[in-house]
Amino acid sequence: MNDTPDELVRRPPTLEDYLHLRAASGLTPKSPAQGEDALAGSWRWSVVQRDGRAVAMGRVIGDGGWYFHVADMATLPEHQGRGLGRRVLADLLAQIDEVAPAGAYVTLMADAPGRRLYASMGFVETAPESLGMRLAH
Structure with missing residues (x-):
């Protein structure tokens, strides 16, 4: 790693970075079509970049009014243990706090x-x- 500082941005990663971050960090791999929908359909993003590439990410899905779900929290293995996940989550929660009314419902699935x-x-x-549940296919 070089000495380039990490940059936190509030925009989605590239499709390539999104798919790579999911797979490399141990999340279930997704197809490009699924990735495109995730990039377009998210309420907010927080992404840490190094040298223009996403090394950590998280997003929020929901209605933007009272329901917010944190998803796709991922950090590349070689960047883990440096507080990047905390930085991403703190930024996502700050974005929710900027707009959410009292009593907003913020959830996540905790692996x-x-x-x-x-x-x-x-x-x-x-x-x-x-209890969290999912539809079994």
Whole structure:
């Protein structure tokens, strides 16, 4: 790595970077068509770039009024452990705070590697009152 500083931007990564970040960080790989829809259909983005390439990212989907879901939190393995995930999440939460009314509902699905980060930023488990579910195909 060189000494170029990381830059936080509030725009989506390129399709190539999005697909690479998902796969390289251990998230389920997606097709280019799925990636294009994710890039276009997100409410907000926070991306850390180094030398013009995305090395960490996260996005928010939702209605922009009261429901916000944090998704696609990912950091390239060689950039993990440097606080980039925390930086991305803090920026996404700041973007929500800028527009959300009191009582806004902010959710995420916490995979094991990110749980400590999410808890440290105020997220709590919802079970047993509520349990995340997905449609099995």
